[in-house]
Amino acid sequence: MPRCPALFIGASASHQGKTTVTAALARHHARQGRRVRVFKTGPDFLDPMILERACGSPVYSLHLSMVGLDACRAMLAKAAREADLILIEGVMGLFDGTPSSADLAAAFNVPVLAVIGAHGMAQTFGAVAFGLARYRTDVPFYGVLANRVASARHAQMLAEAIPDGLRYCGHLSNADDIALPERHLGLTQAQEIASLDARLDRAADAIATTSLGELPPRVEFEDATLDAPPRLLDGMRIAIARDTAFSFIYPANIDLLIAMGASVTTFSPLADEPPPADTDALYLPGGYPELHVATLASNACTRASIKEHVARERVVVAECGGMLYLLDTLTDIEGNRHAMLGVLPGNATMQRRLARLAMQRLDTAHGMLTGHTFHYSTLDTPMQPQLTATHATTGAAGEALYRQSRITATYMHAYWPSNPAAAAALFRGESL
Known part of the structure; x- marks a missing residue:
C-alpha cells in the first residue's frame, strides 16, 4: 500500500483561515523541492485556484457523497504514489455537514490540524481546541494552530491555554499580511489577486516559523484505481x-x-x-x-x-x-x-x-x-x-x-x- 506524509486542515468554523494555512503549507514544502498534492473537501472552485497556485498542481475535490468513496480512495492512492506530501483542506467547521470534513479524515485516517481564528479569544482557545480534538474518537487529531493572533502576549496566552496531551503547533499573526481577499461567493479568484505570489511567499515564511515546517507523519493509503470510462465522446x-x-x-x-x-x-x-x-x-x-x-x-x-x-x-x-x-x-x-x-x-x-x-x-x-x-x-x-x-x-x-x-x-x-x-x-x- 502506498504511504505518504499527509495532513488534513480543518477548522472550528468557516472564515478561520483554512485556505491561507493550506496554501502556506503547500508553498512552503514546494519551495523545499517537495512534490505536493492538495485536495479540497466538497464542492468549491475558488479555494482550489489559490491552492493550485501555491503547489503548482491541479487541485481535485474529495467528498464522500458528491465524488464517492471509491473515487476518493483512488485519487488519494495515486497522489500517495507520486507525491512527497498530501494536504487536504476541509470545508466549514470540522464536524459540519453530512458527510463532514471529519467523516472524510476518519475514512482515510488522515490526521487533522485544526485552525482556530483566535481574534477576540484568549483562554477559551484551549476549550475550543480540546472540543475539536475529543469530540469524536475515530478522527485522528494532529494538533491546533492559532490564526490571526494580535501580539506576542496574545500568542503566549493561547499556548498556555492548551490542555495537556494536545499538540500546539504555533500561530500566525495578523501582522503577517497573508489573509486572502474575499467577495460574495468566497475568496477572490487567484488570477484577480495581483500580489498573490508575494502573499503566498509571506504565508510560507510564516508557517516555516511554526512546528508545521516539518513533514507530518506518513499515512498508509489503500492501493486503488478506477476503471477508465467508456469512450462515449470519441472525436467530439x-x-x-x-x-x-x-x-x-x-x-x-x-x-x-x-x-x-x-x-x-x-x-x-x-x-x-x-x-x-x-x-x-x-x-x-x-x-x-x-x-x-x-x-x-x-x-x-x-x-x-x-x-x-x-x-x-x-x-x-x-x-x-x-x-x-x-x-x-x-x-x-x-x-x-x-x-x-x-x-x-x-x-x-x-x-x-x-x-x-x-x-x-x-x-x-x-x-x-x-x-x-x-x-x-x-x-x-x-x-x-x-x-x-x-x-x-x-x-x-x-x-x-x-x-x-x-x-x-x-x-x-x-x-x-x-x-x-x-x-x-x-x-x-x-x-x-
Missing part, C-alpha cells in the same frame, strides 16, 4: 468558455471529457473570442458574469459566434453563470439591466442575499448525477424544467434543469465523473 470537439467571468470548473470534469475521447479547447468571452468554427459542443461554466456584465453585453464577436452555434442546432451545456449569459437579460446588483445573448427566454437578477446553497442530486435515465448549487441570483423564465434535482440529504426539491433545442441549462454545477454516461448524454445533446 468541445469548446469551453474560460476566463475570469467563466471559471468554475472541476478539473476532474475536464479529465473525464478527454478520457471519454473528446478534444477540448478554450475561448474567452471577455476577450471577445469566438469558439472554433468546427466546435460540436460548447460548455459555458459558472463564474462571475455579473462582475463583467457590461463587457459581455458589448462583445459582439463572441455573441455572434455563440448565436450561430445555437442556430446550427449544435450542443450547449450551461451551468449557473453560463446559463445567465444565455438569457435575455441580467440585472446587476445596482439594478441596471443588461442584454445577454437572448438564446434562452428569461431574466436573471442579482441580489445581495444568498439564493441557494446545497448539495444536489439529479435522477437521470442513466442513474444519479451529483453536484451542488451556490448562487446569488434569481431567475424568471417561461421555460419548464425537464428535470428537477433534489437536495442530497433532505430530498427537498432542488434546481431545475432546462432543455431547449440542444441547449441544456441549470443552476446546478454537476460533478460529471459521478455519472460518465449522463455527462456524455449532455454533450451529445440527448435528453437526460
